[in-house]
Amino acid sequence: MRESAAERHDRLLELVRRRGSVRVSDLAGQLGVSPVTARRDVEALAVRGLLDRVHGKVSWPHTEGAPGVPAQGIPGGGSGGGGRELVLGMLAPNATYYFAEVIRGAHEAAAAAGARLILRISDYRPQDDPALAAGLVAAGAEGLLVAPGWKEPHDPVEHGRWIAELPVPTVLLERRGVPGGALDDLDRVCSDHAHGVLLAVRHLTGLGHRAPLLVARADSPTAVAVRAGYRQALDALGLQAPRPVIGSVPAETDPAGFEATVRALLDAMGDGEATAALVHNDVDAIRIVQRLAELGVRVPQDLALVAYDDEVAALADIPLTAVAPPKHEVGRYAAQLLIERLRGASTEPSAGPRRHVDLLPRLRVRSSCGAPRPGEDTDAPALQAATTAHP
Incomplete structure (x- = not known):
């Protein structure tokens, strides 16, 4: 492979x-x-x-x-506890696509607070997460920022309970446990992907298109959230999907599967069922546009397209309109919340109510949808946070 x-x-x-x-x-x-x-x-x-x-x-x-241990504190900063440096641990599934910005946001918040951040990477192997987290605690982490390496829908059940049993304060990043499960009592900071999908669908229908077709991965929590958000968005707007969701796969590892994805999209266009599409993720969207061009389909003239993630969407030959989850802010806010917990624990055992924080994505309008409506905001809406307190 x-x-x-x-x-x-x-x-x-x-x-x-x-x-x-x-x-x-x-x-x-x-x-x-x-x-x-x-x-x-x-x-x-x-x-x-x-x-x-x-x-x-x-x-x-x-x-x-x-060597190999990033010490990212500010000289002389301290943690507010007699000058002692606060140490945060962070477990992430990777350090590049998507999570690079989450890590950077956490790093900046830690540095601004005079704390040190140490990082371990799971490579999306959820079975390795408990050992990696234990390694962070053994290395001196007093609290953890945890984004488990979940990929499958059942992973939160099979590979999630250990998180609730960690011996230090913990904040979940871009991950949600099973409703009513043990992880519901943890602090968490997430992007509201359902809102991001709603922005994309509303933008495309506002340009005169019928309900867009969803082309999406199914191999990550974000992908699962985008698929669920698509159903919610259509219901909220009183729309029906033109066809079932078209599954997407990486072109570099499954070229035949990727070609089948493109052909399914072509079929929907040929039958007049779709004039617009939302594609998760950026890389798949760029490759799909390239392959469509080889087959004589023009974006945006023949198909309006929105990508989801906004990692590299702006760099496509035809800059792609994209939903941009607030990745940097997720990392920053989560680190600030964890630092608040750690510093409050010395004076207040409960350190206040637990928080579930959803940060709203933005829609960044570019060329792949055609001309926006007069007065269209090209970076809308402003970032907002919806916070629910849990005792």
């Missing part, structure tokens, strides 16, 4: 975390890629702030102390 760029980036980041620093000239051999690919990967990760590149070497940003 061919390795994706995101998987290769994760290997590169893990290598740098373990080694502390690596010469760029040595990376190609260690990663098994060409020197050109290694340099391109380093540049992409450095631009995103995930690596520091100085004098022919790459290193983990702001590394202090032991």
Whole structure:
């Protein structure tokens, strides 16, 4: 199976975390890629702030102390507890696509508070999450930001109970447990993906299209939330889906499945059932537009299209209108909430009511939907937070 760029980036980041620093000239051999690919990967990760590149070497940003352990505090900042530095642990499924911004937001909030953030990556292997979290606690983390490596709908049930049993304060990131389950009593900060889908559907219908077709993955909590949000959006607007959801798969690992996705979309267009589509995620959307162009279908003239994630949508040949979850703000707000819990615990055992915080995505309007309506806000709506307190 061919390795994706995101998987290769994760290997590169893990290598740098373990080694502390690596010469760029040595990376190609260690990663098994060409020197050109290694340099391109380093540049992409450095631009995103995930690596520091100085004098022919790459290193983990702001590394202090032991190699491979990022110490991201502010000198002299302290935690407010007699000058002692507060240590936060963060478990994420990857450090590149989507979660790079979540990590950066948490890092910035920790640094601003004079705290140190240490990170471990699960590579979407939920069975490894408990050991990784235990490793963070053993390394000194006094509280945890946890985004489990769930991929399947049943993963919260099969691989979630351990989170409620952690011995330190914990905030869930971009993850929801089973309603009424043990994780409902934890703090959590999430993007409201249902609202993001509603923005996309409302925008497309406002441009004169009937209900858009959904083309979506089914391999992550975000994908599951987008699919559920699609049903909710259609119900809220009194619309019917033109066809069942078309499943999407990565073109690089399943080219035949990807081609079947494109053909299913073409069939819906040919039957007059769809003139617009919402596609999760950005990478799939860009590849679908490219393949449609090869087959003579023009975006936006023949098909209006909105992508979901807004990681690289703006860089497509035809810049893609996209729903942008507030990834950076999710990480920042979660870290601030965890720091509040840790600092409040010394004076107030309960540290206040638990919070479930939903942050609203934005719709970023670009070229792939055609001309917006007169007066259309090209970055709407403003970020808002809906907070529910749970005792």
